[in-house]
Amino acid sequence: MHEVFLDELKRLNTRFMNLGIDVSEQIDEATQAYIDHDKKLAQDLVADDKKFARAALKVEKKTLKLMALQQPVATDFRTVISILEATSDLERIGENSMSIAWETIRVKGNRRIPEVEEVITSMSKKVNFMLDQILKAYVQDDEELARTMAKKDDEVDEEFVKARKIAIEGVQKDPEAAVASASYFMIIRLLERIGDHVVNLAQWVVYKTSGELVDLNSQHHKFDDNIDM
Amino acid sequence: MHEVFLDELKRLNTRFMNLGIDVSEQIDEATQAYIDHDKKLAQDLVADDKKFARAALKVEKKTLKLMALQQPVATDFRTVISILEATSDLERIGENSMSIAWETIRVKGNRRIPEVEEVITSMSKKVNFMLDQILKAYVQDDEELARTMAKKDDEVDEEFVKARKIAIEGVQKDPEAAVASASYFMIIRLLERIGDHVVNLAQWVVYKTSGELVDLNSQHHKFDDNIDM
Incomplete structure (x- = not known):
């Protein structure tokens, strides 16, 4: 019985990791498509707009079935719960990145603000790095790495504030940049939310590893409080 | 054993509903505070900025403990899973509403765009109504009501597009409205996300009632595709 369970769990883990990648x-x-105004690439990305939702649903269904049939305990229980929960965070991250692709298709070649686009590129690189590291932490049960990545989200929040400030100043100087600016606000919010979901993922790594449910999101609203505009 | 379980489940349900309310x-x-520029009320709302995270964590801990100890099956299993999952959606809704309160504290009394604020009020009323109805559907195991509320999210998405269009036009006419406009973009995005989480809650009501895991979010990106600006 337990061997069947471990086989099934291994398959689940593979599905989960594939979704993450x-x-x-x-x-x-x-x-990249957004910054390059590459509508062709963006269209490829959204061609199967429900793929993450579908993949996540499959993982969730299989996880729930496994739980119901095998009634795992202790470490097995924690592993299964962490897959279930982390999958929904991966799905949201996927949906947010879909929204970035949709925004690429929608955005017009109006006046742009290059300084904002630099921050956007940096935010994207950062959340991407954090996500890759969290997936590594997940596989290696590396609680320390997960906590470090969760902390890194503060930098994403700071860049969010910075980008917003530059965008507002840009549109005040040049009202023609209003359309681009609206688009920037959406993109930076999406990236900032991706960062939040990476923090959630970190929490599930901690739970899986130690059994402890923690809140690593403690600085969540700091940036809302300190913004200078 | 089962009686102990049902007692504990009843307490969990009460905690969950209290969080929802x-x-x-x-x-x-x-x-309301945002529209009225009522910083005093907003400050009261964020005074305990982590309260939803804390309440959700408590529900999650108790749910996981109950699952681990009692190994529920069939309907009991579905009920417990739906509490676990729906709690994280309630928490996110709570956090988004915290962000609205923080934005109220932050926003300056600059030039405003009343037409956008009208749409914001309407969006807020709508997601609030949807949430209340979903909580009702949850208690009454009313799958039909849950599905109806999920569909209503399309209206929220439409209002999001409308508000964004008005805000962009407003700032093009009057660059002094750039600060207010940045703030509106944030608020409407938060309200739109709350609508998405209500759709997730509807999915968990369907699961709890029928055992079926469904994706009710099918129109998710429609509004990104059709926007006219």
Whole structure:
């Protein structure tokens, strides 16, 4: 019985990791398409717009079935729960990156603000790195790495504030940049949310490893409080 | 054993519903504070900025403990899983409403765009209504009501597009409205995300009632595709 369970769990883990890798690539490509105004690439990315939802649903169904049939305990229980929960974070990250691709298709070649686009590129690189590291931490049960990545989200929040400030100043100087600016606000919010979901993933790595449910999101609203505009 | 389980489940359900009601009230008050520029009320709302995270963590801990100890099956299993999953959606809704309150504290009394604020009020009323109905559907195992509320999210998405269009036009006419406009973009995105989480909650009501894991979010990106600006 336990061997059947471990086989099934291994398959689940593979599905979960594949979803993570797909999602990570999508963030990278979607942001690149956005910065390059590459509508062709963006269209490829959204061609199967429900793929992450579908993949996540499959993992969730299989996880719930496994739980119901095998009633795992102790470490097995924690592993299964962490897959279930982390999958929904991966799905949201995937959906946010889909939204970045959609925004690429929609955005017009109006006046742009290059300084904002630099920050956007940096935010995207950062969340991508964090996600890759979290997936590594997940596989290696590396709680320390997970906590370090969760902390790194503060930098993403700071860049969010910075990008917003530059965008506002840009549009005040040049009202023609209003359309681009609206688009930037959406993109930076999406990237900032991706960062939040990476923090959630870190929490599930900690739970899987130690059994402890923690809140690593303690600085969540700091940036809302300190913004200078 | 089963009686102990049912007692514990009843307590969990009560905690879950209380969280739902608190979150619902917070959306209403935070949006009201934002529209009225009522920084005093907003400060009251964020005074305990982690309260939803804390309440959700408590529900999650108790749910996981119950699962690990009692190994529920069939309907009991589905109920417990749906509490676990729906709690994280309630928490996110709560956090989004916290962000609305923080934005109220931050926003300056600059030039405003009343037409956008009208749409914001309407969006807030709508997601609040949807949330209240979903909580009702949850208690009454009313799958039909849950599906109806999930569909209603399309209206929220439409209002999001409308508000964004008005805000862009407003700032093009009057660059002094750039600060208010940046703030509106954030608020409407938060309200739109709350709508998405209500759709997730609807999915967990369907799962709890029928055992079926469904994706009710099918129109998710429609509004990104059709926007006219």
